[in-house]
Amino acid sequence: GWARAVRGLLLDVSGVLYDSGADGGVPIAGSVEAVRRIKASGLKLRFCTNETQATRENFVKKLRGMGFDISVSEVTAPAPAACHILKERGLRPHLLVHDDLVPEFAEMDKTNPNCVVLGDAAENFTYANLNEAFRVLIGMEKPVLISLGRGRYYKETDGLKLDVGAYMKALEYACDVQAEVVGKPSKRFFESALAEMGVPPEQAIMIGDDIVNDVGGAQRCGMRALQVRTGKYRPSDENHPDVKPDAYVNNLAEAVDIILQHL
Amino acid sequence: GWARAVRGLLLDVSGVLYDSGADGGVPIAGSVEAVRRIKASGLKLRFCTNETQATRENFVKKLRGMGFDISVSEVTAPAPAACHILKERGLRPHLLVHDDLVPEFAEMDKTNPNCVVLGDAAENFTYANLNEAFRVLIGMEKPVLISLGRGRYYKETDGLKLDVGAYMKALEYACDVQAEVVGKPSKRFFESALAEMGVPPEQAIMIGDDIVNDVGGAQRCGMRALQVRTGKYRPSDENHPDVKPDAYVNNLAEAVDIILQHL
Numbered sequence: 001g002w003a004r005a006v007r008g009l010l011l012d013v014s015g016v017l018y019d020s021g022a023d024g025g026v027p028i029a030g031s032v033e034a035v036r037r038i039k040a041s042g043l044k045l046r047f048c049t050n051e052t053q054a055t056r057e058n059f060v061k062k063l064r065g066m067g068f069d070i071s072v073s074e075v076t077a078p079a080p081a082a083c084h085i086l087k088e089r090g091l092r093p094h095l096l097v098h099d100d101l102v103p104e105f106a107e108m109d110k111t112n113p114n115c116v117v118l119g120d121a122a123e124n125f126t127y128a129n130l131n132e133a134f135r136v137l138i139g140m141e142k143p144v145l146i147s148l149g150r151g152r153y154y155k156e157t158d159g160l161k162l163d164v165g166a167y168m169k170a171l172e173y174a175c176d177v178q179a180e181v182v183g184k185p186s187k188r189f190f191e192s193a194l195a196e197m198g199v200p201p202e203q204a205i206m207i208g209d210d211i212v213n214d215v216g217g218a219q220r221c222g223m224r225a226l227q228v229r230t231g232k233y234r235p236s237d238e239n240h241p242d243v244k245p246d247a248y249v250n251n252l253a254e255a256v257d258i259i260l261q262h263l
Numbered sequence: 264g265w266a267r268a269v270r271g272l273l274l275d276v277s278g279v280l281y282d283s284g285a286d287g288g289v290p291i292a293g294s295v296e297a298v299r300r301i302k303a304s305g306l307k308l309r310f311c312t313n314e315t316q317a318t319r320e321n322f323v324k325k326l327r328g329m330g331f332d333i334s335v336s337e338v339t340a341p342a343p344a345a346c347h348i349l350k351e352r353g354l355r356p357h358l359l360v361h362d363d364l365v366p367e368f369a370e371m372d373k374t375n376p377n378c379v380v381l382g383d384a385a386e387n388f389t390y391a392n393l394n395e396a397f398r399v400l401i402g403m404e405k406p407v408l409i410s411l412g413r414g415r416y417y418k419e420t421d422g423l424k425l426d427v428g429a430y431m432k433a434l435e436y437a438c439d440v441q442a443e444v445v446g447k448p449s450k451r452f453f454e455s456a457l458a459e460m461g462v463p464p465e466q467a468i469m470i471g472d473d474i475v476n477d478v479g480g481a482q483r484c485g486m487r488a489l490q491v492r493t494g495k496y497r498p499s500d501e502n503h504p505d506v507k508p509d510a511y512v513n514n515l516a517e518a519v520d521i522i523l524q525h526l
Contacts, residue, residue: 125390134416134425152437153397162397166433173432174415174425 002224002246003262008044008199010076010190010218011035012208013051013059015231016252017068020156024062028230030253032067037256039069041263044197047075048190048206050149050183050213052119052164053098056080076193078148078183079104082117084192085182091144093117096133096167098124115144118171118179120151120164130167137175145171147179151213155232184210185217194221205246207255209233216243226255265487265509266525271307271462273339273453273481274298275471276314276322278494279515280331283419287325291493293516295330300519302332304526307460310338311453311469313412313446313476315382315427316361319343339456341411341446342367345380347455348445354407356380359396359430361387378407381434381442383414383427393430400438408434410442414476418495447473448480457484468509470518472496479506489518 011017017035018025038045047070051059056072056079063070079101086093092109095102097119105117116133137143151163168179183189194201201222208214209231218225227233227245230252238248249255274280280298281288301308310333314322319335319342326333342364349356355372358365360382368380379396400406414426431442446452457464464485471477472494481488490496490508493515501511512518 123390125393127386127388130388131422131424134429135423138416138423152439153401159394160398160401161394162433162437166397166437169436170425170429170433174429176415 002205002226003259005203006043006205006259006262007203008046008194008197008205009038009259010046010048010193010197010204010206010223011252012184012206012210012214012231013047013049013063015209015233016207016228017047017063018066019231025066027066027068028251030251032069034253034256035069037260041260043259043263044199045074046193046197048184048193048208049075049077050151052078052101052148052183053122054100055103057103058100076189076196078189079119081189081192082146082148082182083108085146085180086115086117091115091146093146094133094136095119096121096124096129097148098122114140115146116171117146117148118164118168119148121167122161125162125167130170134171134174137171137177143175143177145175145177145179147181149183149213150179150181150185184208184213185220187217187221190218190221190223194223205259207249207252211237211240211243211245215245219243219246228252228255265468265489266522268466269306269468269522269525270466271309271457271460271468272301272522273309273311273456273460273467273469273486274515275447275469275473275477275494276310276312276326278472278496279470279491280310280326281329282494288329290329290331291514293514295332297516297519298332300523304523306522306526307462308337309456309460311447311456312338312340313414315341315364315411315446316385317363318366321363339452339459341452342382344452344455345409345411345445346371348409348443349378349380354378354409356409357396357399358382359384359387359392360411361385377403378409379434380409380411381427381431382411384430385424388425388430393433397434397437400434400440406438406440408438408440408442410444412446412476413442413444413448447471447476448483450480450484453481453484453486457486468522470512470515474500474503474506474508478508482506482509491515491518 094113147168150165206218206225215225357376410431413428469481478488
């Protein structure tokens with residue numbers, strides 16, 4: 001039943017299309033071909049990622065280098081979504097983000113900042129930079145903290161790393177404020193991706209490896225959602241107390257097989 | 264009524280005895296003399312501090328340099344309290360603390376750590392050190408995080424700094440664990456100070472500048488507590504939603520005047 005009446009697919013990228021590694025990453029078996037088959041089928045498609053360590057341009061370049069048929073205009077990512085919010089509300093950001101993400105904010109006025117935008121800043125998460133972002137926030141009458149995601153940690157080849165969510169919690173506590181999260185699992189983020197596809201939630205399926213941010217987030221928007229058994233998937237996810245995917249699939253290729261059979 | 268039947272005083276140090284500044288700090292007017300008068304009166308006395316940027320030895324040395332009559336044996340501080348807990352439970356700490364605090368843990372076995380002790384590490388709060396502490400925690404079946412205080416931020420001459428509580432929240436979130444807080448406002452910490460004085464809570468008064476950590480914490484142990492209008496005191500503290508001191512005093516000297524009159 002879960003594969004009926006589909007008009008659009010949202011694909012998470014890391015852990016679904018490829019696994020990140022020392023030299024940028026390797027495609028997951030069958031995923032390059034699966035993306036091609038989705039496009040050939042006439043289904044609408046968005047790549048829906050929480051990536052904030054690179055501009056979409058560089059992110060897409062890396063994926064094309066692995067053989068994926070993907071272009072910048074097909075990617076929904078937190079930084080452009082944040083820019084949209086900043087413009088809408090007349091906010092001037094103080095950025096605490098990865099150096100490689102800064103160009104996404106090129107058009108934003110950053111003088112006399114009246115909010116902080118927090119991304120996975122990695123090596124930029126220094127004591128000095130955290131204190132500086134804190135001072136900007138605590139100096140405001142009503143601090144505005146915009147966080148590009150709320151991940152707890154992720155794995156790189158040299159070990160586990162604290163993700164943006166941990167630093168978000170530090171600043172939230174210090175300033176007694178609640179961050180506004182842009183990116184998965186925020187409802188608004190999924191709704192943007194759906195609007196860009198022109199597909200209503202009941203005709204869309206999200207495919208991801210993250211039980212909370214991909215599956216839970218998409219389901220709360222009225223979409224169906226599949227969890228792949230690749231990337232950060234762990235068997236214990238199948239006993240998650242709050243979130244139950246519409247189906248499990250071994251990988252993206254298997255999901256696409258089933259969906260295309262039902263078209 | 265608040266000054267009746269007193270046998271012992273607990274004094275917070277920073278903001279009550281002295282204000283920290285560029286060259287270590289300056290005594291608050293009347294405080295050097297007030298400490299002398301307490302000692303001459305026969306009242307029991309403990310200095311009860313959350314200081315974790317120096318060993319007690321160096322902390323006391325600094326205060327003696329300002330003219331205070333204080334010795335190491337009169338100080339209740341988080342690091343020795345943490346050592347007590349570590350010994351009691353057979354814990355081997357991974358330390359993320361200020362370099363100058365490390366000697367307090369000289370006797371602890373730090374091989375193959377089975378807990379993390381977090382202090383105000385200041386410049387040691389690097390991206391690499393935070394990831395390392397995180398990996399130690401996430402590698403445990405049941406992560407044990409001991410935090411030397413839960414302060415949000417403090418002021419130094421070059422600006423506001425995130426305090427240990429912010430980093431505690433980051434690690435708590437990333438590991439889905441709750442830290443055990445040693446130091447004010449923990450009940451056990453105040454109880455140790457009372458035991459060291461040999462005075463029951465109903466005969467003791469805490470004097471501090473922090474409405475939550477000094478006043479609220481002491482009152483929860485059954486003590487009376489005064490807030491001084493020095494240090495980090497702010498007029499808005501007098502409208503705190505949860506905590507109401509037994510009295511406000513302009514400074515330590517005024518508190519001691521009133522208490523000694525009632526002896």
